[in-house]
Every structure is written in C-alpha cells, then in structure tokens.
Amino acid sequence: MSSSMEPEMSYQQRLVVDLCFEESEYEAAIDMLVQLTSPRHRPTKLHIRQLLYIALFSPTDRHARIDPLASPSKRERKLGELPSAAASLAARNLLMAFAETNTPAAVLLALRPGDVDSPEEAESSLATESLCISRAKNCWQILAKGFLLNQQQQQFASVKGKGKVLSAGSFGDLHDTASPVGETAWPILEWLISIFERDEVATNATLRHSPLLLEQLGTASRRDSDAALAICHYSFAQSDPRRRALGIRLLNLLINLSSATDLDFPLIVVSIFNGLSESTSAEDIASLLAGLHPSSAVSKFKIALYQKYFNDTASNTTTNRKPIAARPRPQARAAQPKGSPAKARQSTSTSSASPSSLANKYRAPTSGDILRLLMETQASPRNKYDLLVAYNEYQALAPASERDPEWLEVARNGTVLDKAFGCKAQGAATMDPSEGEGVVYRDLLAGTLSVY
Known part of the structure; x- marks a missing residue:
C-alpha cells in the first residue's frame, strides 16, 4: 500500500x-x-x-x-x-x-x-x-x-x-445471506477487486499482495476470509462469464495474500475444494484454475488443491463425497502470561515484520510424493496433466531453496510420464484406461517437460 x-x-x-x-x-x-x-x-x-x-x-x-x-x-x-x-x-x-x-x-x-x-x-x-x-x-x-x-x-x-x-x-x-452479492453490487465488487489489484502493483514488497485487502479480512488475531471466499463460490456459480471472472480474480488476490502474510493458506485450499460438487468435471476444474495468473503462489495453490482432490478420489468409493471440515470460525484468543510461548508466537505474528517473514510456511510436496499420488489415484488424465504442469511451473518459479532437486531428473528421464499415464514403450496394455485420452495428455506433457 x-x-x-x-x-x-x-x-x-x-x-x-x-x-x-x-x-x-x-x-x-x-x-x-x-x-x-x-x-x-x-x-x-x-x-x-x-x-x-x-x-x-x-x-x-x-x-x-x-x-x-x-x-x-x-x-x-x-x-x-x-x-x-x-x-x-x-x-x-x-x-x-x-x-x-x-x-x-x-x-x-x-x-x-x-x-x-x-x-x-x-x-x-x-x-x-x-x-x-x-x-x-x-x-x-x-x-x-x-x-x-x-x-x-x-x-x-x-x-x-x-x-x-x-x-x-x-x-x-454475510455468511447467513442467501446472496452475498446483490444485482446492483456486481459493479462494486469489480471496483473493489480493481482497487486491490492496483494496490498489489503499488505495494513495494518482495511477495506480491494487497495490504488493503488484508485489512478487510480482520485483524492478525482474528483473520476471517469466509466472506470473501463465499463471494468467490457465488461468482463461480454464475452463468455470466464476467461474474465468474470476478470470482477468479478475487481468488487470485487471496492466494497472493496467503503466500505473503499470515492469511491461512490451507483454509483457502479447503474452502475451494469443498465448493467442488461431485458433478464437477475435470474440464470445470481446469477452467477455474486456468484463469489464475501464473506465479509461484498460484502454482502452489493448484498443487495443494489437486492433492486434496486426488486423495479424495482415492479414499472415497461412494458417490457422496464428504467435504473436508473447514477450520472453525475464528475466536478471540485467551490472555496469555507475559513471556509464554503462545504470547511470544502471537507477538511475532502481529509485529511489523516484512512480508517474506510472514509468509505461510506451507511447502509443496516432493516429486516422490507427487509420483506416489499419481500411482494411487484413478483421477482423469486431464487432472493428472494439470497437476504435473502446475508442479513443473512451481519448480521453475519457486525460490531455489524450495525447489526439489530430483524433479529435473524424473521429468527428463520419462519417470513422470510412465507413473502418470503408463509405460508407452510396453504397449497399450499398460497405458491409462481412458482410451486414447491418456496418450494425448502424455504427449502434451512430454512436450512441456522437454523445454524445462
């Protein structure tokens, strides 16, 4: 700001x-x-x-x-x-x-x-x-x-x-309101998002974020992104593509904020994941995520979202998927004795530290974790492809300290392709069962990884 x-x-x-x-x-x-x-x-x-x-x-x-x-x-x-x-x-x-x-x-x-x-x-x-x-x-x-x-x-x-x-x-x-955005309020939502986006650009910080948006999400001891996320979900459900785009832009702002401040990154991931209905197709998920601006923060969000999506696919065999429980509504913290660990943690989180020191410490999974996840799930080839592209983007955009040194090797030697879509050299019997779709996405991913 x-x-x-x-x-x-x-x-x-x-x-x-x-x-x-x-x-x-x-x-x-x-x-x-x-x-x-x-x-x-x-x-x-x-x-x-x-x-x-x-x-x-x-x-x-x-x-x-x-x-x-x-x-x-x-x-x-x-x-x-x-x-x-x-x-x-x-x-x-x-x-x-x-x-x-x-x-x-x-x-x-x-x-x-x-x-x-x-x-x-x-x-x-x-x-x-x-x-x-x-x-x-x-x-x-x-x-x-x-x-x-x-x-x-x-x-x-x-x-x-x-x-x-x-x-x-x-x-x-607002959470008790049927419509978090009234008909006359859509232009005002666009106005607010434009201001927050301009604030991101104007803010001189290592990690892109909007301090003005953070002010609208409570205090450091009582962060509450529920209302903003409710607007995201409501926007995604609209038939007007311009309104859906507003939800994506707001989500992008929240993702950037969660990577630079104390805003709860896992909560955002869980909220968006819980908003995906059982009928949500691979194309719907891909369309939602494709609207986000490429960045290391966005790539990390895509990875975390697909992790939950894949784990849910692997662990649930019934058609009625139970949503992951979201974090309880924020409550005021009880007073702590001076010098106690809890007091010290709170003091640290609320001090005027630099954005980089406040950044969420969520770390992306290793390439080994990704490969195990691909082998254990029956997710669509499209979702597997999107997860691997997001992971590859993150490895290219993330700071050197957060990159996985093993990714370059498994990306170049074909291990990723084989684990995700089957071994092409051994014939169609080992390929993804989704007819030729797996072959198509394998070839697309091979082209992407070849330039990494």
Missing part, C-alpha cells in the same frame, strides 16, 4: 458538490465530481460513501421508501429525493474512474474497517442514510443482497424503539 496519498480536494470544490447532494441533485453532483477528477487530489471520504450508496441503490430500495398511504404529491416529492437509475449508473462509472485515477488507499478511505463516521457530520438525508456504508464491518457486507434495505428497516425500527442507531455488524453475518 502506498505510504502517502494525494491531498484532498479543496474546501471550495467540496462545497459545490455538497450543495448539489443536499438539494438531491445527484446527477449534477456526479457531473461536478467527474470534472474534478484528478490524480493531483482525491475525492473526500464522504463523497465516496455517498457514491457507493447511490451506486448500490436498487429499484427495490426505491419502492420500499415510498409510503403507499401517502398523498400523490408526497409520493412524488419523495421520488424526487431518491437516486434514479441514471444516477446509480453514473455513480458506478465515477467510482471506477476514481479507482483508475487516484491511489488505492485514497479511494478506499470510506471502507476502512473501524473508521466509522460521526452522524453529527451528516448535513443531508443522503449523508445520513449513507452512514450504513461507514458502519459496515468490512467491504463484503455492503455487497450483500438487500444491504441498503435492511439498514433502512433496522434504522427505522431503532427510531421507533430506543432511538439507537444499530451498527451494520448487528444485522447478521
């Missing part, structure tokens, strides 16, 4: 925009912000928060705010105070323009966890209603279907009750 941000726009510039928002002239306010967009100064946190509210505003939100018992004139006046579909579209486009123009940290100020704006600072109905964006415990919560409507209903209930405005975190976890 960049250590410095561009200065905020001037008071005079902000005042002009605020006046438009206060008069419910949302499109005029957005047009003014479009003209003011510049890498030399950033938009205010309030303006980003209001733009997010307008961008997420749906026809359902609009309908729910109109009292059917009100007079026609009151209903008409209320409609004029609500964001229109055109204003929502303009807000989404402007948010993306800010993401492409300003620094990632500057654009994401309105969604920093724990940084809640004061209600006293709100000077308009939009500023007041958009406070729910600031109160969200993380950026994933605002994406959930019905987020704005739920906030409005809860705030109305609190006014009728004790007059207390509840925090966004008190309305239930």
Whole structure:
C-alpha cells in the first residue's frame, strides 16, 4: 500500500458538490465530481460513501421508501429525493474512474474497517442514510443482497424503539445471506477487486499482495476470509462469464495474500475444494484454475488443491463425497502470561515484520510424493496433466531453496510420464484406461517437460 496519498480536494470544490447532494441533485453532483477528477487530489471520504450508496441503490430500495398511504404529491416529492437509475449508473462509472485515477488507499478511505463516521457530520438525508456504508464491518457486507434495505428497516425500527442507531455488524453475518452479492453490487465488487489489484502493483514488497485487502479480512488475531471466499463460490456459480471472472480474480488476490502474510493458506485450499460438487468435471476444474495468473503462489495453490482432490478420489468409493471440515470460525484468543510461548508466537505474528517473514510456511510436496499420488489415484488424465504442469511451473518459479532437486531428473528421464499415464514403450496394455485420452495428455506433457 502506498505510504502517502494525494491531498484532498479543496474546501471550495467540496462545497459545490455538497450543495448539489443536499438539494438531491445527484446527477449534477456526479457531473461536478467527474470534472474534478484528478490524480493531483482525491475525492473526500464522504463523497465516496455517498457514491457507493447511490451506486448500490436498487429499484427495490426505491419502492420500499415510498409510503403507499401517502398523498400523490408526497409520493412524488419523495421520488424526487431518491437516486434514479441514471444516477446509480453514473455513480458506478465515477467510482471506477476514481479507482483508475487516484491511489488505492485514497479511494478506499470510506471502507476502512473501524473508521466509522460521526452522524453529527451528516448535513443531508443522503449523508445520513449513507452512514450504513461507514458502519459496515468490512467491504463484503455492503455487497450483500438487500444491504441498503435492511439498514433502512433496522434504522427505522431503532427510531421507533430506543432511538439507537444499530451498527451494520448487528444485522447478521454475510455468511447467513442467501446472496452475498446483490444485482446492483456486481459493479462494486469489480471496483473493489480493481482497487486491490492496483494496490498489489503499488505495494513495494518482495511477495506480491494487497495490504488493503488484508485489512478487510480482520485483524492478525482474528483473520476471517469466509466472506470473501463465499463471494468467490457465488461468482463461480454464475452463468455470466464476467461474474465468474470476478470470482477468479478475487481468488487470485487471496492466494497472493496467503503466500505473503499470515492469511491461512490451507483454509483457502479447503474452502475451494469443498465448493467442488461431485458433478464437477475435470474440464470445470481446469477452467477455474486456468484463469489464475501464473506465479509461484498460484502454482502452489493448484498443487495443494489437486492433492486434496486426488486423495479424495482415492479414499472415497461412494458417490457422496464428504467435504473436508473447514477450520472453525475464528475466536478471540485467551490472555496469555507475559513471556509464554503462545504470547511470544502471537507477538511475532502481529509485529511489523516484512512480508517474506510472514509468509505461510506451507511447502509443496516432493516429486516422490507427487509420483506416489499419481500411482494411487484413478483421477482423469486431464487432472493428472494439470497437476504435473502446475508442479513443473512451481519448480521453475519457486525460490531455489524450495525447489526439489530430483524433479529435473524424473521429468527428463520419462519417470513422470510412465507413473502418470503408463509405460508407452510396453504397449497399450499398460497405458491409462481412458482410451486414447491418456496418450494425448502424455504427449502434451512430454512436450512441456522437454523445454524445462
């Protein structure tokens, strides 16, 4: 994450925009912000928060705010105070323009966890209603279907009750929501992913990762990637290829983060593995993994995922595969005496160490482990091929200290090909039983390994 941000726009510039928002002239306010967009100064946190509210505003939100018992004139006046579909579209486009123009940290100020704006600072109905964006415990919560409507209903209930405005975190976890991404939230998900990707590039670190994304996954003592992973799974299930691509991009960010920080790498592997249904084909798995950007972290993830997939195939003979139990939800750690081993470990993990010192210590299997796995499983030739390609990529991209010195020999002398697809020299009787498919993937792999 960049250590410095561009200065905020001037008071005079902000005042002009605020006046438009206060008069419910949302499109005029957005047009003014479009003209003011510049890498030399950033938009205010309030303006980003209001733009997010307008961008997420749906026809359902609009309908729910109109009292059917009100007079026609009151209903008409209320409609004029609500964001229109055109204003929502303009807000989404402007948010993306800010993401492409300003620094990632500057654009994401309105969604920093724990940084809640004061209600006293709100000077308009939009500023007041958009406070729910600031109160969200993380950026994933605002994406959930019905987020704005739920906030409005809860705030109305609190006014009728004790007059207390509840925090966004008190309305239930995202994990309990049927749809972790609402229809109007897909552009905002793309906006967030773009910011995290730009933050990866801007971060000066040995291992590529986004500190801004890490902030959205809890604290060092309570990391929680469940909400982000739920969005990945929900995206993978979409028929729209653009939405599926967003899930792959988010998964790529999480993989990079797990290789550079204290984020739990095995948990990510288990979550993605558990999301694979019994009907998932070899092509489906390959298509999912093919969208990830090549890197040592991604190769390591592919290896770990295929390990679990192959082990599951070998150990289960029934059609109903039981998912591997995921890690329990994070709990607060009990206080430890000063100087105790647990306290020392926690202190080490939460200190401001370099990313490389925080990297997960998961090590890829040896070439011997891979060969044994191939011999013990009845997985498809396609999956065997993809595992071996991923392992070969990892051996080429990984630091020298993590490479297996035996891989080069078994890759060149044909041992890998024979163990995975059968011995071609001894005829078809020893080849993979999947007709000619095994021969095809053997030849493809032979071509890949020949240039290693």
